[in-house]
Amino acid sequence: MTAQMKLGAFLWATGHHIAAWRHPKAHVTAGVDIDHYVQLARTAEAAKFDMIFCEDAAGLREANIGIASQTSRSIGFEPVSLLSALAVQTSRIGLVSTASTSYNEPYGLARTFLSLDHLSGGRAGWNLVTSASPIEAANFGSTGLRPHADRYERAREFAEVVTGLWQGKASAHDGQSFSVRDPLDLPRSPQGAPVMVQAGASDVGRDLAARTADVVFTAAQTFDEAKAFYDDLKGRMAAYGREPDDIKIMPGVSPVVAETEAEARDKHEELQELIPDDVGVALLSSYLSISDLWRYPIDGPLPELPESEGMKSRQALVVEQSRRDGLSIRQLARHFAGARGHWRIVGTAAQVADELQARFEDGAADGFNVMPSYFPGELDAFATLVVPELRRRGLFRKDYEGRTLRDHLGLKRPV
Template sequence: MSEHMKLGAFLMPTGHHIAGWRHPRAAADAGIDIDHMVRLAQTAERGLFDLVFFEDAAGLREGRVDLAAQAARSVGFEPISLLAALAAVTSRVGLVATASTSYNEPYALARAFATVDLVSNGRAGWNLVTSASEIEAANFGAQGLRAHRDRYARAGEFADVVRQLWDPATRNATVHHRGESFAVEQGLGFPASPQGAPVMVQAGASDVGRDLAARTADVVFVATQTFEAAKAFRDDLRARTSAHGRDPDAIKIMPGMSPVVVESRAEAEDKFAELQALIPDDVGLALLASYLATDALNGLPLDGPLPDLKSTEGMQSRQQLVIDQSRRDGLSIRQVAQHFAGARGHWRLVGTPSDVADQLEEWFVGGAADGFNVMPAYFPDELDIFVDRVVPELQRRGLFRSNYASDTLRGNLGLPVA
């Protein structure tokens, strides 16, 4: 266990709840509003967060049941460029952006992040993704989405070349890499930042994804819902890291968590219910229909009960879970749809600042997490509340820093200079 927990602010323009973009306090064009992004990054820095994090997909999402929500969330700035702008208006918080190994070349990407690292005086980080969507693939040539195995083979070579280009010991040396996917001749030719090299972040969940993280990553993001799943993931990643000859304490595992925080539990539940009620009926229903693998809900009254459904060839355990819960709690079709759309696979914490701190403490002290990737339900309010109410509670318990320990991202994460 590290001495203090690490905190990342996962900045989705409008928020992480599926209907967060519809909240009256969220702005639908937030992804291309630089003032909004500056404010969020400065709020995270005020809260002494280790880092702000931006996801990315180089293409608009479509064809999913949550079309409207995804569209509002996915129109956003190219994140490496955004980091450079945020570097100028912050001084301590780490700046992490996602970039794909499928649609970049290692030299260009290494140069872009090394630039942000110098511009920010040692605060840059790269979240390596292989990109799994056809929609992105269609924007980068005609070959379509590569197979999972091929994506990770390319990602492994990509990561190795980037690390070589960033290595302070070899920055000016000739690289002379000739590999399966890439050929790179020269080094970057400019100096290392105060942290040596940008931080490597990864979030792959597959066997080969975990292995790449264990070999190359400093920070790993993960979506887990229970203490047991998070602990098993962290134990597995640490064991794999040791197997690669690395110190397991040199890899920080940060599960995502989506908080809805108010002073009293009843108010927190009300606030969450308000968000749930914003889920468009067609979005909730389409998700529910896909969970139930049925079109038998079409045309039924939304405030009536779920009909009796024939067992399907689809995800039978998921179908039974939905039916059992709706019968047990007497939920209408609309209520069931909201319930399942709102959860969406994230660890959701609804409660008082002390409730939220209790849960974070349990995971951190119990060895299920080195820190957390905080995913506010909607912006800007839920990040403000976390910073103003939850952070002081964590500090009071000695679980979180009261001052930045360092000027660099590596320094704050407790990682040695690269």
Template sequence: MDDKKQMKLGLLLNAVGFHIAAWRHPDARPDLASRLERYIDITQTAERGKFDLVFLADSAAMHHSHNYEVMAKMSPFYQMEPVSLLSALAPVTERIGLVGSITTTYNEPFHIARKMATLDHVSDGRAGWNLVTSANQAEAYNFSRDAHMDHADRYGRAVEVAEIVRGLWDSWEDDALLFDKESGQYFDLDKMHPLNHVGERFSVRGPLNVFRSPQGHPVIAQAGSSEPGKELAAETADIVFTQQLTLENGKAFYADLKSRMAKFGRSPDELKVMPGVVPFVADSREEAEADFQAMQELILPEVGLALLQELLGGVDLSGYDLDGPMPELTATNAGKGRLQNLTELAKRDNLTIRQLYQHAAGSRGHWMLKGTAEQIADTLETWIQEEAADGFVVIPPYLPGTIDRFVDKVVPELQRRGLFREDYEGQTLRDHLGLARPVYTSA
């Protein structure tokens, strides 16, 4: 293999698929959405393709919970709790990383640190935490709140949570355990470090009651593209999952994010930027387009509109002509990056509300690619060469067909070009990503 920069690949793990109408596809088995064997099959397919990781998104509330009639018609994007599911996937896989979302808005930092350290032990060093602040505003109602926490407050809380979690992971030095049966000393007391954190929102004494995990710190992923999100990622993240729809925007985001890292004492190669990509792979561009259009025809208008309204932060578009232009929108208390991407897309391509919800239903704001394996590989290679990405999160629109075709057709083409690994070279997720293992250093 030559010296070309190799890309990283992740898979967004969903038992049915990401397209809002995926469950209606003729080959879909929506009854398997809560069956472990379905997730095992998809994860093992990704591992066969030598993917770096699988990634489970999550929400602590049903989407569109304000509209049960619409919710009853939507794709079952309501998977099981991530850490429990990933722990079940660990024994049936060997190398692939296992990344799960846990919100900092509705979880205590000690819980997050303990769960992820445990997953890292269970998986022999393949765990990753996707640090999210909850874009689904309905989560508030499940945690004794009348309204979702303000965007700025959510990120202020996230910064402190991340600090505490990383501190708790440093509760134990690598060689703290003695197991000295003769003296009766189980661990070296000098190598245990209570955190004693007292901050604006939390007071956490520690130490963590899980010993230091194989990776030292599980990998941290982050998905925010707002200003606070980018600052948080530059300081704490090892991976950034992002929505970028054009090469120009991808390059700007990549350069901006990497340029922020120096002030936190970090180098640009310590952070991997991985935009999401929704692939339709076929033997010709025309066949891929036909595959896509067949999915689009399954979208119910009320479902597509409801999805768009939620992605835009809960705005009400019911009073507008679906075949008219998108109205001007102001910032909301939900995710800022997705709102910006979708409104920019509507302006750039002069999309109607109907056309925008059709786009959103197929990709939920992510970048979509349609074509042959060679054509898709060309595009991915350009993004790597142009420093718009370090890799990609593959988001299958429906399953199992779209991930099988990506693994069987696109991955070999990337390998042929020297852009992707032929086999795993390490054991841990940090090994796959080329990230150093953190070691304990005293404050």
């Protein structure tokens, strides 16, 4: 049998395109409409996606409240409560939520995710993030954002404690940041342990993933970037006694698909035209971890950037693209706002499938986290147009073969 790719459906309020809320078919209050999410989850499950995926941040997504209110994710459910509700409205699809190692404690987090895992019969996953946003930091005391290296050292210990608790280890933990005495008040997971997802792409982020992740979500614009990341991460695993196949690397992809290429291009252009310049620039600012980008001429180049304690890898991605294509601030803003820094494919089902197949078969991805530009329209389009095309090529499952998220992903069950 041909190897088959893994697919995630990354749910995000009105859609991943920053102007999705302005789309004529947009559902503006989607972020707090449980019926909307139930519909999306059932669409993804009917299409046999491996999992649905939710981001999280304990705070506004943009520093400027005026700007925040003009994005496609100004309001939304806290994701673990959302996924707990979806757990009883679905039966097979995996349920992955992001949660922070900076603003939680490992005992509480391990317990909540294992509870979700039991609620769903072994379908839960945790996407570990260290929280790079100073907006969140300001809601959790005045200590400010921790330096990047400190965040990752805390995250490493955090992951170790959580994994130990999930595996029912009897021994207590007494470490640098955390001390935990007892086991959890929950039985072992139906899938051995919830799935561990990570997305850090800096050097220290990759090492943490190579050591502990089951799935890695990543952003790569070009094939070369994707391939370099893939080879680098898989290459780091041997040092931790792991096989390359123990991690599934799933880059984000934001497809705009239609029956004809012209129709797909029109759909995409319609969305791009809806991006207000100030919103695009604000989003770019947050990717660059600087606050005064608006001071620079919008049709000029990026200024020199200070050393960042934020998302180093995201900043590098923007700077790299800026240099490669000689883009102005306005052009960069529009480009990144469109797909939030992720890979975008605009075309027919066959064209989208060609691109996915190439990255999958040429060793740049084990699957993809699909980021529809608006909901439900673009998720429906992917499910009805692209998924059948992938299936015809033998690249995606016709039905679930197992019951747990680890079954779907083909991951080992932890001992």
